[in-house]
Amino acid sequence: MSAPTVSVARPPAGARRRKQRRRAWRLVRRTAQYATLIAGGLAMMIPFLWMLSTSLKTRVEVFSSAPFSFPTGLHWENYTNMWFALPGVTFGTFFQNSLFIASMATIGQLITCSMAAYAFAVLEFRGRHILFALILATLIIPFQVVLVPNFVLYRYLPWPFSDSGNWIGTNLPLWVWAFFGGAFGTFLLRQFFLTIPSDLADAARVDGANPWQIFLRIYVPLSRPALATLAIFQFMWSWNDLLDPLIYLRDLPTYTTTVGLAFFQGEYIGNWPAMMAGALVSLLPMIILFLIAQKYFVRGIAISGLKG
């Protein structure tokens, strides 16, 4: 930015003029810098802005007006139309379904990943390195490879309340897995646990605490930022997932927001205002979450480099 400048003794008047010129030059440069950064940021935002502007126009307006013209009126009815567009369900149902699945998956991951991470970071046992490497290996394996056998597995797991008599058509396959550990969460939390000084655990151990107590009373409370990061990521992944809900959910009332939106898109081809309203509404919860918890997102990625 400001390179160190070599100052040589000069007559006072010249020095003042130089200083002024330098200050002016810096102002110009700063302004250009801001302008470039903000222009780039707005360019990144174009799809969002266009989504918003389209969602408030009428269908006729969308095709007749200039692309970035302001809508003639704010046609909020696109939102209500979209919300009630599908027979028998509203987008509220999809939201509820997504919220339930994402919450359950998040809870499951928080519990089981933190337990596994604790074992890998703190406990000593034979085969720890190999096992941890094995867990990490699953991070690199494309999950589609297990798609078919998992589908078969869930098809044989009985469930009395579903039409099929098994887990297909229910939301169970979308969150029960989360109660059986996960590579990302284990990796993320282990890295964090390793930064907690082992003196704390040693002291507690001398006082007669068992590993479970050390885990619950020392590691969990001290790891709130890392747990928050994991929670936010898992919530986001579950909320945004398309492939799994598409495979397992069969009836409209059980759809998640993403599947509902994709279905809606298939039904309303050409109705861009309604579709943009739907897309925007489906994105809103995550955007709000991001604005509130941006630092956890950024930290999580910086530490683990994962998004999914």
Place this chain on the structure above:
Amino acid sequence: MASNTVKPVRLAVARLGSALPGIRRAGVSSVTRAHPRRGPRAGEARWALLFLAPTLIGLAVLSAGPILATLAISLTSWDMLTPPKLVGLDNYVNLLGDARFLTALRNTFFFTAVSVPLGLVLALGLAVAVNQHIRGIAVIRTMYFLPLVTSSTAIAIVWLWIYSPTGLLNHAVAVLGISPQRWVTDPTLAMPSIIAMATWQELPVNVIIFLAGLQGIPSDYYDAASVDGAGRLARFRYVTLPLLTPSIFFTGILALIGAFQVFDQIYVMANPGKPGGATITLVYFIYESGFRNFHMGLAGAASWILFLIVAVFTILYFRTQNRWVHYQ
């Protein structure tokens, strides 16, 4: 197979530890305490088993086991209604003669080969641009980071509208005197259009990783370079770039694996009954043959081919790191 993947991954883990400044301290090899048999820590193995029980069950039932199961299923003909019939390698042979599969394969490679380098270069530039300590930079960064949290489904719908015949892009190119294009339905334009969209969406992740890397470079290095008379470009070339190679390596592997798995955008953009299927990818093919047409054997075989491709590319990629990645 599992044992074959372990070795490069252990290497990966060892490298990962030093790839990012925040976790360097916590590298795998740094924890090499003895295993006391007696004393206060005796019996920890039993505790470990307790803590790891859910994970171990998950590993066996939901990931490691199913990988082998996929292999077994790929050797059968199975529609899930009648019992599976063993057919040997027929599914693999059939796939190699299946025009739709070959299209999916070609598209997946094309998508990966273009989107990964493109995404990395753009993200690098952007990261350098937003790595400034100026007032309001947090707000500016938020604008760049926003695509991060969006679902590819909703985003693909928005871009479908941008690319539509009356959409934004055609308005934009009209200014340049270019006639309206069919960005998504024209077979030659479809993949580039999808790549542009995916690159836009993936940009923030890469930027954030690069930013973390940039902020981990000690400012002394820049000062020293400046004293030696290095200009802005030289500092980037000889300080920033070499010290950022671990981040670039790391982002590269994630982008590579992610690119091979592209599905959501394809589903939204290619799904609505487009006959040619110009943009189907490998994962879309797996979804289609397994869960639309119920050829589980075929889907299994395609999954294994995907797995092998990712494994081979991951290993090859790790092999190259000695040549260009500099760890401090």
